[in-house]
Amino acid sequence: MTVLVTGAAGRIGTALQSRLPGFGWEVRWFDRASVPDGIVGDISSSDDLDAAMRGATAVVHLAGLPTEARWEQIREANIDGLVNVFEAARRAGVRRVVYASSIHAVGFQPDTAGLPADSPPRPDTLYGVSKAFGETLGRYYADRYGLRVACLRIGTFEDRPRHVRTLPTWLSPDDCARLVDACLRSDDLSYSIVWGVSANTRCAWNVDSGYALGYRPMDDAETYAGALPAAEDDPTDGLVGGGFTSPGFGIDEVTSRS
Numbered sequence: 001m002t003v004l005v006t007g008a009a010g011r012i013g014t015a016l017q018s019r020l021p022g023f024g025w026e027v028r029w030f031d032r033a034s035v036p037d038g039i040v041g042d043i044s045s046s047d048d049l050d051a052a053m054r055g056a057t058a059v060v061h062l063a064g065l066p067t068e069a070r071w072e073q074i075r076e077a078n079i080d081g082l083v084n085v086f087e088a089a090r091r092a093g094v095r096r097v098v099y100a101s102s103i104h105a106v107g108f109q110p111d112t113a114g115l116p117a118d119s120p121p122r123p124d125t126l127y128g129v130s131k132a133f134g135e136t137l138g139r140y141y142a143d144r145y146g147l148r149v150a151c152l153r154i155g156t157f158e159d160r161p162r163h164v165r166t167l168p169t170w171l172s173p174d175d176c177a178r179l180v181d182a183c184l185r186s187d188d189l190s191y192s193i194v195w196g197v198s199a200n201t202r203c204a205w206n207v208d209s210g211y212a213l214g215y216r217p218m219d220d221a222e223t224y225a226g227a228l229p230a231a232e233d234d235p236t237d238g239l240v241g242g243g244f245t246s247p248g249f250g251i252d253e254v255t256s257r258s
Protein backbone atom coordinates (compact mmCIF):
# COMPACT_ATOMS: atom_id res chain seq x y z
CA MET A 1 0.00 0.00 0.00
CA THR A 2 1.85 3.08 -1.23
CA VAL A 3 0.77 6.48 0.01
CA LEU A 4 1.71 9.68 -1.77
CA VAL A 5 2.08 12.68 0.56
CA THR A 6 2.09 16.09 -1.15
CA GLY A 7 3.51 19.08 0.70
CA ALA A 8 5.91 16.69 2.42
CA ALA A 9 8.52 19.37 3.15
CA GLY A 10 6.09 21.53 5.12
CA ARG A 11 5.41 21.60 8.83
CA ILE A 12 2.82 18.84 8.83
CA GLY A 13 4.61 16.86 6.13
CA THR A 14 7.84 16.93 8.10
CA ALA A 15 6.04 15.63 11.17
CA LEU A 16 4.54 12.82 9.12
CA GLN A 17 7.92 11.86 7.65
CA SER A 18 9.10 10.54 10.99
CA ARG A 19 5.77 9.01 11.98
CA LEU A 20 3.71 7.62 9.11
CA PRO A 21 6.11 4.83 8.11
CA GLY A 22 5.84 3.58 11.70
CA PHE A 23 2.19 2.76 11.03
CA GLY A 24 3.28 0.39 8.29
CA TRP A 25 2.72 2.61 5.27
CA GLU A 26 5.12 2.78 2.39
CA VAL A 27 5.26 6.49 1.70
CA ARG A 28 6.26 8.50 -1.34
CA TRP A 29 7.08 12.09 -0.33
CA PHE A 30 6.32 14.87 -2.85
CA ASP A 31 7.01 18.59 -2.67
CA ARG A 32 8.40 21.36 -4.82
CA ALA A 33 11.02 21.75 -2.10
CA SER A 34 13.38 18.85 -1.73
CA VAL A 35 12.71 16.11 0.83
CA PRO A 36 15.18 13.33 1.64
CA ASP A 37 14.37 10.40 -0.66
CA GLY A 38 11.37 12.33 -1.94
CA ILE A 39 10.12 13.45 -5.33
CA VAL A 40 10.57 17.09 -6.32
CA GLY A 41 7.46 18.15 -8.19
CA ASP A 42 4.80 20.81 -8.43
CA ILE A 43 1.05 20.32 -8.07
CA SER A 44 0.58 22.78 -10.92
CA SER A 45 2.12 20.15 -13.22
CA SER A 46 -0.09 17.25 -14.29
CA ASP A 47 3.02 15.46 -15.56
CA ASP A 48 4.67 15.68 -12.14
CA LEU A 49 1.53 14.41 -10.46
CA ASP A 50 0.94 11.59 -12.95
CA ALA A 51 4.46 10.31 -12.37
CA ALA A 52 4.15 10.59 -8.62
CA MET A 53 0.74 8.88 -8.43
CA ARG A 54 1.69 5.83 -10.49
CA GLY A 55 1.08 2.74 -8.40
CA ALA A 56 -0.06 4.68 -5.33
CA THR A 57 -3.15 3.53 -3.46
CA ALA A 58 -3.86 6.75 -1.54
CA VAL A 59 -2.93 10.42 -1.45
CA VAL A 60 -2.51 12.64 1.58
CA HIS A 61 -2.78 16.12 0.12
CA LEU A 62 -1.06 18.80 2.19
CA ALA A 63 0.59 20.97 -0.48
CA GLY A 64 -0.68 24.50 -0.80
CA LEU A 65 -0.87 27.81 0.98
CA PRO A 66 -1.62 27.36 4.68
CA THR A 67 -2.84 30.86 5.42
CA GLU A 68 -4.55 33.93 3.99
CA ALA A 69 -2.99 35.51 0.91
CA ARG A 70 -3.95 37.35 -2.25
CA TRP A 71 -6.62 35.56 -4.29
CA GLU A 72 -4.29 34.80 -7.23
CA GLN A 73 -1.94 32.96 -4.88
CA ILE A 74 -4.77 31.10 -3.18
CA ARG A 75 -6.33 30.16 -6.50
CA GLU A 76 -3.10 28.81 -7.98
CA ALA A 77 -2.17 26.61 -5.02
CA ASN A 78 -5.40 25.72 -3.28
CA ILE A 79 -7.90 25.68 -6.14
CA ASP A 80 -6.11 24.87 -9.42
CA GLY A 81 -3.45 22.77 -7.70
CA LEU A 82 -6.09 20.88 -5.77
CA VAL A 83 -8.10 20.11 -8.90
CA ASN A 84 -4.90 18.81 -10.49
CA VAL A 85 -4.34 16.49 -7.54
CA PHE A 86 -7.86 15.00 -7.64
CA GLU A 87 -7.70 14.63 -11.41
CA ALA A 88 -4.32 12.93 -11.28
CA ALA A 89 -5.63 10.60 -8.57
CA ARG A 90 -8.61 9.68 -10.71
CA ARG A 91 -6.46 9.08 -13.78
CA ALA A 92 -4.08 6.90 -11.82
CA GLY A 93 -6.84 4.86 -10.17
CA VAL A 94 -5.92 6.09 -6.69
CA ARG A 95 -8.99 5.31 -4.60
CA ARG A 96 -8.47 7.34 -1.44
CA VAL A 97 -7.67 10.99 -0.74
CA VAL A 98 -7.00 12.51 2.66
CA TYR A 99 -7.33 16.25 2.25
CA ALA A 100 -5.96 18.89 4.62
CA SER A 101 -8.87 21.26 5.07
CA SER A 102 -9.00 23.74 7.92
CA ILE A 103 -11.18 25.12 10.67
CA HIS A 104 -11.09 28.32 8.62
CA ALA A 105 -13.62 26.74 6.26
CA VAL A 106 -16.03 27.36 9.15
CA GLY A 107 -14.26 30.29 10.79
CA PHE A 108 -17.37 32.41 11.22
CA GLN A 109 -19.28 29.61 12.96
CA PRO A 110 -19.94 30.41 16.60
CA ASP A 111 -17.73 28.19 18.70
CA THR A 112 -20.43 26.14 20.42
CA ALA A 113 -20.39 22.87 22.31
CA GLY A 114 -21.28 19.93 20.13
CA LEU A 115 -20.41 21.67 16.85
CA PRO A 116 -20.37 18.91 14.25
CA ALA A 117 -17.32 18.47 12.04
CA ASP A 118 -19.47 18.76 8.93
CA SER A 119 -21.15 22.02 9.90
CA PRO A 120 -21.85 24.13 6.79
CA PRO A 121 -19.05 26.31 5.42
CA ARG A 122 -18.74 29.80 6.86
CA PRO A 123 -15.24 30.70 5.69
CA ASP A 124 -13.43 33.51 7.44
CA THR A 125 -10.93 34.26 4.67
CA LEU A 126 -10.32 33.52 0.99
CA TYR A 127 -8.06 30.79 2.36
CA GLY A 128 -11.09 29.38 4.17
CA VAL A 129 -13.12 29.66 0.95
CA SER A 130 -10.49 27.57 -0.80
CA LYS A 131 -10.74 24.93 1.92
CA ALA A 132 -14.54 24.85 1.61
CA PHE A 133 -14.06 24.44 -2.14
CA GLY A 134 -11.71 21.53 -1.50
CA GLU A 135 -14.25 19.81 0.70
CA THR A 136 -16.92 20.25 -1.99
CA LEU A 137 -14.56 18.99 -4.68
CA GLY A 138 -13.89 15.95 -2.53
CA ARG A 139 -17.62 15.35 -2.20
CA TYR A 140 -17.89 15.46 -5.99
CA TYR A 141 -15.12 12.91 -6.54
CA ALA A 142 -16.61 10.66 -3.87
CA ASP A 143 -20.09 10.76 -5.40
CA ARG A 144 -19.18 10.68 -9.07
CA TYR A 145 -16.10 8.47 -9.05
CA GLY A 146 -16.38 6.56 -5.80
CA LEU A 147 -13.15 7.86 -4.31
CA ARG A 148 -12.96 7.56 -0.55
CA VAL A 149 -12.34 11.10 0.70
CA ALA A 150 -11.56 12.36 4.19
CA CYS A 151 -11.44 16.13 4.76
CA LEU A 152 -9.55 17.11 7.89
CA ARG A 153 -10.64 20.40 9.41
CA ILE A 154 -7.29 20.90 11.06
CA GLY A 155 -7.10 23.29 14.00
CA THR A 156 -3.70 24.52 15.17
CA PHE A 157 -0.88 22.16 14.30
CA GLU A 158 2.14 22.74 16.56
CA ASP A 159 4.63 20.76 18.62
CA ARG A 160 2.89 22.19 21.67
CA PRO A 161 0.32 24.94 22.20
CA ARG A 162 1.85 28.39 22.47
CA HIS A 163 -1.22 30.43 23.35
CA VAL A 164 -4.26 29.94 25.55
CA ARG A 165 -6.48 30.52 22.53
CA THR A 166 -5.15 27.42 20.82
CA LEU A 167 -5.83 25.10 23.76
CA PRO A 168 -9.14 23.95 22.21
CA THR A 169 -7.85 23.68 18.64
CA TRP A 170 -4.40 22.16 19.09
CA LEU A 171 -3.44 19.16 16.97
CA SER A 172 -0.28 17.45 18.16
CA PRO A 173 2.13 15.90 15.66
CA ASP A 174 1.49 12.41 17.08
CA ASP A 175 -2.29 12.81 16.89
CA CYS A 176 -1.96 14.21 13.39
CA ALA A 177 -0.22 11.01 12.34
CA ARG A 178 -2.88 8.94 14.16
CA LEU A 179 -5.61 10.84 12.31
CA VAL A 180 -4.01 10.39 8.90
CA ASP A 181 -3.42 6.70 9.62
CA ALA A 182 -7.08 6.21 10.62
CA CYS A 183 -8.25 7.90 7.42
CA LEU A 184 -5.92 5.77 5.31
CA ARG A 185 -6.97 2.57 7.05
CA SER A 186 -10.71 2.86 7.60
CA ASP A 187 -12.98 0.55 5.60
CA ASP A 188 -15.89 2.74 6.66
CA LEU A 189 -14.70 5.85 4.86
CA SER A 190 -16.73 6.97 1.86
CA TYR A 191 -16.82 10.73 2.40
CA SER A 192 -16.25 12.33 5.74
CA ILE A 193 -15.34 15.65 7.31
CA VAL A 194 -13.40 15.28 10.54
CA TRP A 195 -12.06 17.73 13.11
CA GLY A 196 -8.28 17.68 13.10
CA VAL A 197 -7.79 18.33 16.80
CA SER A 198 -6.25 16.46 19.71
CA ALA A 199 -8.18 15.18 22.75
CA ASN A 200 -8.21 18.67 24.23
CA THR A 201 -10.07 19.22 27.48
CA ARG A 202 -11.19 22.63 26.23
CA CYS A 203 -12.56 21.37 22.91
CA ALA A 204 -16.28 20.66 23.14
CA TRP A 205 -16.87 20.00 19.45
CA ASN A 206 -18.57 16.83 18.29
CA VAL A 207 -15.78 14.46 17.30
CA ASP A 208 -17.98 11.51 16.32
CA SER A 209 -17.00 11.49 12.65
CA GLY A 210 -13.33 11.05 13.52
CA TYR A 211 -14.20 8.38 16.06
CA ALA A 212 -16.21 6.53 13.41
CA LEU A 213 -13.08 6.29 11.26
CA GLY A 214 -11.05 4.94 14.17
CA TYR A 215 -9.26 8.15 15.15
CA ARG A 216 -8.30 7.98 18.83
CA PRO A 217 -6.34 11.11 19.80
CA MET A 218 -4.13 10.73 22.85
CA ASP A 219 -2.74 14.20 23.52
CA ASP A 220 -4.42 17.00 25.47
CA ALA A 221 -3.38 20.65 25.22
CA GLU A 222 -4.33 21.07 28.87
CA THR A 223 -0.99 19.52 29.78
CA TYR A 224 0.62 22.80 28.73
CA ALA A 225 -2.03 25.22 29.98
CA GLY A 226 -0.30 26.13 33.22
CA ALA A 227 2.81 27.42 31.45
CA LEU A 228 0.95 29.78 29.12
CA PRO A 229 0.28 33.46 29.81
CA ALA A 230 -3.38 34.36 30.28
CA ALA A 231 -5.13 35.60 27.16
CA GLU A 232 -6.58 39.07 26.97
CA ASP A 233 -10.23 39.44 25.98
CA ASP A 234 -10.64 39.29 22.24
CA PRO A 235 -13.90 39.93 20.35
CA THR A 236 -13.12 37.03 18.02
CA ASP A 237 -12.93 34.51 20.87
CA GLY A 238 -16.45 33.18 20.32
CA LEU A 239 -15.85 32.21 16.71
CA VAL A 240 -14.19 29.06 15.41
CA GLY A 241 -11.74 31.01 13.24
CA GLY A 242 -10.50 33.24 16.09
CA GLY A 243 -8.16 35.97 14.86
CA PHE A 244 -8.76 35.11 11.20
CA THR A 245 -12.25 36.60 11.60
CA SER A 246 -10.83 39.99 12.62
CA PRO A 247 -10.93 43.00 10.25
CA GLY A 248 -7.18 42.66 9.69
CA PHE A 249 -7.86 39.55 7.60
CA GLY A 250 -10.10 41.39 5.13
CA ILE A 251 -9.19 41.33 1.45
CA ASP A 252 -7.90 44.93 1.31
CA GLU A 253 -5.92 44.55 4.52
CA VAL A 254 -4.21 41.37 3.34
CA THR A 255 -3.51 42.84 -0.10
CA SER A 256 -1.94 45.96 1.39
CA ARG A 257 0.34 43.81 3.61
CA SER A 258 1.53 41.56 0.78
Ligand SMILES: NC(=O)c1ccc[n+]([C@@H]2O[C@H](COP(=O)([O-])OP(=O)(O)OC[C@H]3O[C@@H](n4cnc5c(N)ncnc54)[C@H](O)[C@@H]3O)[C@@H](O)[C@H]2O)c1
Pocket residue numbers: 006007008009010011012013030031032033041042043044061062063064065066067077081100101102103153154155156157158
Ligand atom coordinates in the same frame (compact mmCIF):
# COMPACT_ATOMS: atom_id res chain seq x y z
N1 LIG B 1 -0.38 24.04 10.11
C1 LIG B 1 -1.66 24.19 10.51
O1 LIG B 1 -1.93 24.54 11.68
C2 LIG B 1 -2.79 23.91 9.54
C3 LIG B 1 -4.09 24.12 9.99
C4 LIG B 1 -5.13 23.86 9.13
C5 LIG B 1 -4.88 23.37 7.85
N2 LIG B 1 -3.60 23.18 7.45
C6 LIG B 1 -3.37 22.71 6.07
O2 LIG B 1 -2.43 21.64 6.07
C7 LIG B 1 -1.62 21.71 4.91
C8 LIG B 1 -0.15 21.71 5.31
O3 LIG B 1 0.08 22.78 6.19
P1 LIG B 1 1.54 23.14 6.69
O4 LIG B 1 1.37 23.94 7.93
O5 LIG B 1 2.38 21.93 6.72
O6 LIG B 1 2.00 24.15 5.54
P2 LIG B 1 3.47 24.45 5.02
O7 LIG B 1 3.40 25.75 4.30
O8 LIG B 1 4.46 24.27 6.11
O9 LIG B 1 3.69 23.29 3.95
C9 LIG B 1 3.10 23.32 2.67
C10 LIG B 1 4.03 22.60 1.73
O10 LIG B 1 3.43 22.61 0.44
C11 LIG B 1 4.44 22.80 -0.50
N3 LIG B 1 3.85 23.39 -1.70
C12 LIG B 1 3.22 24.58 -1.81
N4 LIG B 1 2.83 24.78 -3.07
C13 LIG B 1 3.24 23.69 -3.77
C14 LIG B 1 3.14 23.33 -5.12
N5 LIG B 1 2.58 24.14 -6.04
N6 LIG B 1 3.62 22.14 -5.51
C15 LIG B 1 4.25 21.33 -4.61
N7 LIG B 1 4.38 21.63 -3.31
C16 LIG B 1 3.88 22.80 -2.89
C17 LIG B 1 5.42 23.77 0.14
O11 LIG B 1 6.71 23.68 -0.46
C18 LIG B 1 5.41 23.29 1.59
O12 LIG B 1 6.44 22.36 1.84
C19 LIG B 1 -2.04 22.97 4.16
O13 LIG B 1 -2.92 22.59 3.12
C20 LIG B 1 -2.76 23.78 5.20
O14 LIG B 1 -3.75 24.63 4.62
C21 LIG B 1 -2.54 23.45 8.26
